[in-house]
Amino acid sequence: AQTVTQSQPEMSVQEAETVTLSCTYDTSENNYYLFWYKQPPSRQMILVIRQEAYKQQNATENRFSVNFQKAAKSFSLKISDSQLGDTAMYFCAFMKLVSGTGKLIFGQGTTLQVKP
Amino acid sequence: DVKVTQSSRYLVKRTGEKVFLECVQDMDHENMFWYRQDPGLGLRLIYFSYDVKMKEKGDIPEGYSVSREKKERFSLILESASTNQTSMYLCASSPGLAGRGEQYFGPGTRLTVT
Numbered sequence: 531a532q533t534v535t536q537s538q539p540e541m542s543v544q545e546a547e548t549v550t551l552s553c554t555y556d557t558s559e560n561n562y563y564l565f566w567y568k569q570p571p572s573r574q575m576i577l578v579i580r581q582e583a584y585k586q587q588n589a590t591e592n593r594f595s596v597n598f599q600k601a602a603k604s605f606s607l608k609i610s611d612s613q614l615g616d617t618a619m620y621f622c623a624f625m626k627l628v629s630g631t632g633k634l635i636f637g638q639g640t641t642l643q644v645k646p
Numbered sequence: 647d648v649k650v651t652q653s654s655r656y657l658v659k660r661t662g663e664k665v666f667l668e669c670v671q672d673m674d675h676e677n678m679f680w681y682r683q684d685p686g687l688g689l690r691l692i693y694f695s696y697d698v699k700m701k702e703k704g705d706i707p708e709g710y711s712v713s714r715e716k717k718e719r720f721s722l723i724l725e726s727a728s729t730n731q732t733s734m735y736l737c738a739s740s741p742g743l744a745g746r747g748e749q750y751f752g753p754g755t756r757l758t759v760t
Contacts, residue, residue: 539686563747574650575736575751582746621688625747632677632740632747633704636688 532557534624536637543612544645550597551607551640553622559583561627564598565634566607570618578620581605612644649673650752652737658758665724667755669737677742678720679749680704680712683734695720696742727759 533556543549555564562583569575581589581598588596593613597606609616622637653668671678677696681689681704691704693712701712709731713721720739724731734756738749 534688536688565747574753577748580746580748632742632745632749633679633691633694634689634747634749636681636690638686638688 532559532624532626532635534622534635534637536622536640538640539638540641540643542643542645543609545612545614547612548608548610549612549642551609551620551622551642553605553607553637555603555605555622555624555637557603557624557626559626563625563627564596564605565623565625566594566596566605567621567623567636568616568618569621569639570615575621579607609642614644614646616642617644618642650737650739650750652735652752652755654755655753656756656758658760659724659727660760661728663724663727663759665727665757665759667722667724667735667737667757669720669722669739669752670718671720671739671750672718673739673741673750674717675739675741675745675750676717677740678714679738679740680710680720680722681736681738682706683736683754689736692722727757729759731757732759733757 564581566578593610623634679694680692695714711723737752740749
């Protein structure tokens, strides 16, 4: 069975600085997706960034980038130039590609506070 | 934009009551999901559905059932609510692999069972 672990329950960062959130996962699959989702306070969860395991290049979305280490089963999220609106809970998630239903397995979440 | 709506943001029920949580999506997605979110545990899958009238158990189905009579609507049912079902419940929908795995979430229902 696949598992996803986020070992940092809470983090904080000063506005405009860079922060990295950690995620490790365990799987015997070779083809899968990894995701970071963001859940702002009292707002809906949205997708931040996605990485296909077969792609060696790390995904980037504006200020958000990942460091995907397939052999180490590590998938960290880097937020550059942090903004107050980045304050949220962040979830790392795994999905294997075999099933077409798209079941996600989530980590425990990391609460990020961006301080002015 | 994909919209996923849930019938209530906050709900308070008594132990033993039958509780219905409803979810509606407007993007014709095949797949729909119910999760519960608890501090320190992340999101855990209760049930999911990959087609009308089709359902599969997730990781924590005990005490819950689901119904999907129409493609856009997926209901979660607590047959006899208990205090350990106090939680945040999130619904999500997805086109599956066609959408490269992305799920679209509703705003959540915070259920308190007293």
